[in-house]
Amino acid sequence: MDSTEDLTPRILLKQILITEPPRTPVGSSEPQAAGSSEPRRSRRDAEPKTPQNILRRSLRNKIQENITRKSLPLKRRTASAVLRQQAPSSSMMFDDGETPRHLLRNILQTEPVKSPVVHDKVAPAELQPPSEDNTVTRSRSSFELSGLDLPDVTMGNIASAAKGLSRKRPRQSLNVTAFEKRLKAAEEEPENSIGDHSSLSLSSSSSLSLKTPFVDVHTEKRGLQRRVSRRRKITEEEFCAARSKQQMGDVSREALQGREVGGEDTNLAGITLGLSKLSEPDVTVDIVNCQTALYDQHDALTSNFSITATQDKPAVMATQLQRDIQEEEEHRDEERQKSAEEEEEVVTNMEEDEGKENVDKTRDVSLKPEEKDDAVGFQTFDLDDGAEAAVDSQSEDVEGGSEEEEAAVGSQAEDEGVEQSPTEEETAADSQSEDVEGGSEEEEAAVGSQAEDEGVEQSPTEEEAAADSQSEEEAAVSPQAEDEGVEDSPEDAAAASPSEEEEAAAGSQPEDEGGSVVGVNQLQRDDEEKSDGADRQTDQDYNDEERNQEEERHISRRAFRSEGGLILPVVKATEGLSLIKSKSYSALGLNTSLERIQNQTGKPDWAKPSLQHLDEDSWDVNDPADRKNASFHLLRVSHDAEVSRQQEDVEAAAEEAGEQEEESDEEEDDNEDFPGKTPAFVREKIKFFTSSPPASPSVSKNLPASSASEALPAVKPKQARRRQTGLSRRETVLPKTYLTSVFKHFAKTKVSADVFPVLNEIMDEFFDRVAEDLETYAAHAKRKTIEVEDVELLLRRQGFVNDKVPVEVLIEKYLRLDQRKILIPIATSGNVVIPKIRK
Amino acid sequence: MLKKPSKLKSTIRSKAKGKVNIAAGSEAMIELLTLLFLNRLAEEAKAKALEEKSATIRAHHVKAVAKVVLRKARG
Numbered sequence: 001m002d003s004t005e006d007l008t009p010r011i012l013l014k015q016i017l018i019t020e021p022p023r024t025p026v027g028s029s030e031p032q033a034a035g036s037s038e039p040r041r042s043r044r045d046a047e048p049k050t051p052q053n054i055l056r057r058s059l060r061n062k063i064q065e066n067i068t069r070k071s072l073p074l075k076r077r078t079a080s081a082v083l084r085q086q087a088p089s090s091s092m093m094f095d096d097g098e099t100p101r102h103l104l105r106n107i108l109q110t111e112p113v114k115s116p117v118v119h120d121k122v123a124p125a126e127l128q129p130p131s132e133d134n135t136v137t138r139s140r141s142s143f144e145l146s147g148l149d150l151p152d153v154t155m156g157n158i159a160s161a162a163k164g165l166s167r168k169r170p171r172q173s174l175n176v177t178a179f180e181k182r183l184k185a186a187e188e189e190p191e192n193s194i195g196d197h198s199s200l201s202l203s204s205s206s207s208l209s210l211k212t213p214f215v216d217v218h219t220e221k222r223g224l225q226r227r228v229s230r231r232r233k234i235t236e237e238e239f240c241a242a243r244s245k246q247q248m249g250d251v252s253r254e255a256l257q258g259r260e261v262g263g264e265d266t267n268l269a270g271i272t273l274g275l276s277k278l279s280e281p282d283v284t285v286d287i288v289n290c291q292t293a294l295y296d297q298h299d300a301l302t303s304n305f306s307i308t309a310t311q312d313k314p315a316v317m318a319t320q321l322q323r324d325i326q327e328e329e330e331h332r333d334e335e336r337q338k339s340a341e342e343e344e345e346v347v348t349n350m351e352e353d354e355g356k357e358n359v360d361k362t363r364d365v366s367l368k369p370e371e372k373d374d375a376v377g378f379q380t381f382d383l384d385d386g387a388e389a390a391v392d393s394q395s396e397d398v399e400g401g402s403e404e405e406e407a408a409v410g411s412q413a414e415d416e417g418v419e420q421s422p423t424e425e426e427t428a429a430d431s432q433s434e435d436v437e438g439g440s441e442e443e444e445a446a447v448g449s450q451a452e453d454e455g456v457e458q459s460p461t462e463e464e465a466a467a468d469s470q471s472e473e474e475a476a477v478s479p480q481a482e483d484e485g486v487e488d489s490p491e492d493a494a495a496a497s498p499s500e501e502e503e504a505a506a507g508s509q510p511e512d513e514g515g516s517v518v519g520v521n522q523l524q525r526d527d528e529e530k531s532d533g534a535d536r537q538t539d540q541d542y543n544d545e546e547r548n549q550e551e552e553r554h555i556s557r558r559a560f561r562s563e564g565g566l567i568l569p570v571v572k573a574t575e576g577l578s579l580i581k582s583k584s585y586s587a588l589g590l591n592t593s594l595e596r597i598q599n600q601t602g603k604p605d606w607a608k609p610s611l612q613h614l615d616e617d618s619w620d621v622n623d624p625a626d627r628k629n630a631s632f633h634l635l636r637v638s639h640d641a642e643v644s645r646q647q648e649d650v651e652a653a654a655e656e657a658g659e660q661e662e663e664s665d666e667e668e669d670d671n672e673d674f675p676g677k678t679p680a681f682v683r684e685k686i687k688f689f690t691s692s693p694p695a696s697p698s699v700s701k702n703l704p705a706s707s708a709s710e711a712l713p714a715v716k717p718k719q720a721r722r723r724q725t726g727l728s729r730r731e732t733v734l735p736k737t738y739l740t741s742v743f744k745h746f747a748k749t750k751v752s753a754d755v756f757p758v759l760n761e762i763m764d765e766f767f768d769r770v771a772e773d774l775e776t777y778a779a780h781a782k783r784k785t786i787e788v789e790d791v792e793l794l795l796r797r798q799g800f801v802n803d804k805v806p807v808e809v810l811i812e813k814y815l816r817l818d819q820r821k822i823l824i825p826i827a828t829s830g831n832v833v834i835p836k837i838r839k
Numbered sequence: 840m841l842k843k844p845s846k847l848k849s850t851i852r853s854k855a856k857g858k859v860n861i862a863a864g865s866e867a868m869i870e871l872l873t874l875l876f877l878n879r880l881a882e883e884a885k886a887k888a889l890e891e892k893s894a895t896i897r898a899h900h901v902k903a904v905a906k907v908v909l910r911k912a913r914g
Contacts, residue, residue, distance in 0.1 A: 746881035791868035
């Protein structure tokens, strides 16, 4: 009937129920049977009245009757009418109860494939013959049989109908006949039921039953009772299911049945396998859905958090960077001040205010560009190399600071630097440079070194030492102490001699300088101040007392600052050094400071020139005033330098200092001897002068400065060029034309001209990073040469090269042919490969 | 691109902390690096400029994207 329906016993039952009217087991069956039999008979009449047909009909009727019987006890009579039609046949079939039962059982066991319609015809025919035989058995198991029969029939019918397979029908007919035969001989002979797959189990064990699900009747008989019992439940459930299905609907029946059955009839455990399954998954699905929903939400939440978190980071970074760049100076000042105050109460910052002002200015001006880079990169003074420290120290020295102070500072710084970190050296250098300019050399140096130390590690102790030195006797004592201190350090040995000399010279200035500490501070400040030449002039007035005070403050400040960015101040210091030099030279014995600086390491550039200047000035003009001024300026500069350095510029300054250092390194060696230093100093002086064009005007203002500057010009030319080149190189790492052309080419749109300064800065930063990375890679490979593979690794890490994009592609895309030739081997004639592949 | 950037080698050497030599081929590779970086920078700046509906790339465009591009080009 319903070919589209799934072929299940239920379906078959349903159909049977529908088709057949319900009947009472016995009473109604007969009249109905009679009535129904008639049509059947008529049907039969229509059919050829062959014994086979008759048998089939009888069987069918029996089955139907059984079905109806079962339906009646179940009290489901919706389809009973349908079944009743078969009642008469079924009544007859009662006699053949077993056989229809068997049939049904077989049907149940095997999935029904045939349609009920077919079965109707067959069943009655089949039922009829066996009815005679199975009356007895039927009576016994009428209910069972009926139940069994129902499903069997239904199944069989449904199956047959469902399959809509025409082939079944003819088979059914065959099966019927075979079945009938079997039925007759079923009881007698245990026949092996043929595994019939067809829905109707009517087929006998004979080979006829091609696909009838009907199991062998005989076999069934043996295990009849058991199966029947089982069957009952199943059948009942199935029946209920079938009914429910019918009621529900056609298409959705099955689906609903599953649930309904599962939900409604607990008894339907066995039957509705599919149904139960259907029901279960629903729950599980729901559960899963609920869970998943929850999970999703949770995930969303977490993801949101994660997103926000990740977002925060770059934002934070950016803000931090910006802050660093912009606020460094301010923070530094604050921090330094705070730290200074905190750490050293003793040290009074007399000149701090002045120095601070200068520091701020200088810092702001000079530090900004450099600081940005430095701040971003290195907030903590990571002095990778002593060079940085050296640079700082040099810068400090250059600026000035009493020789003694410088020496002391240098010694201290050296000790510190050697022991602790380059930062100290830097600070020492800074302090030294400051000393060069002015302020008590020794004290300054001590202070500077101390400050550095403090900033780095031994803040309190050194400061105290510096303070002590200051407190004791600014001039004589401190220089002596410093000298001693200087002597202690091996490096200072060289400086010691000059320091002593300086001390002598500085001895006259001790008071003015107010202790090396101050001078040191000044040095640092001076570095910064250098850029502000004007400040120096004004500072001169304050020198003595203020300086002392400042020095103390400087010391404290230095401690903090020294730690930080010494670089920028150093750089600035170099610029300002020229200015300061003029002053410091006259005022302070720069030699010692320079020497110290040199000793410290690689800080010779600034130190030397400053020292030279100082020496010259000092020798030329032993003018305490000048010295004071110089020291004063140095102090200020040192302050500035300190501040700027301490925080972040260490590296930047170091870098810059490195350049300068390189130049000065050469000169350092020359400066061992005081007299011998002059040429080196002169050279350095010249360098500084050339390097700091802004400083020059201020320098000119100073008489001493002018004198010093006059002395310088002689040496200037040589070093000026170097300075310029260094500076110019620093300003634009790439030729502007090249840079602009390339950028325009890549931009493919108009590019305004104001872009290029920005571009320069960016490229500068970029090259810094590239150089650092490449150097790291080469060092990692224990090489001193940057090789192609290093750069390739860098490209890979940056993401330009990956598995999809090999290096060669990029090479071919961007580089010129001459470059490509070097990188990608080309095979030429004669089995020659260019370039030679080395291995 | 069509012209060799001058003093690349010296720039890198100067910026390097220690003493490093640069192989011949690696100099070309460094050129490649700079070109790639500039390319990326230009693209980003162009996008930023277009975002502000300006056909010309200005300094503030470049500045705004510089940080990001620099960070990307770390390694």
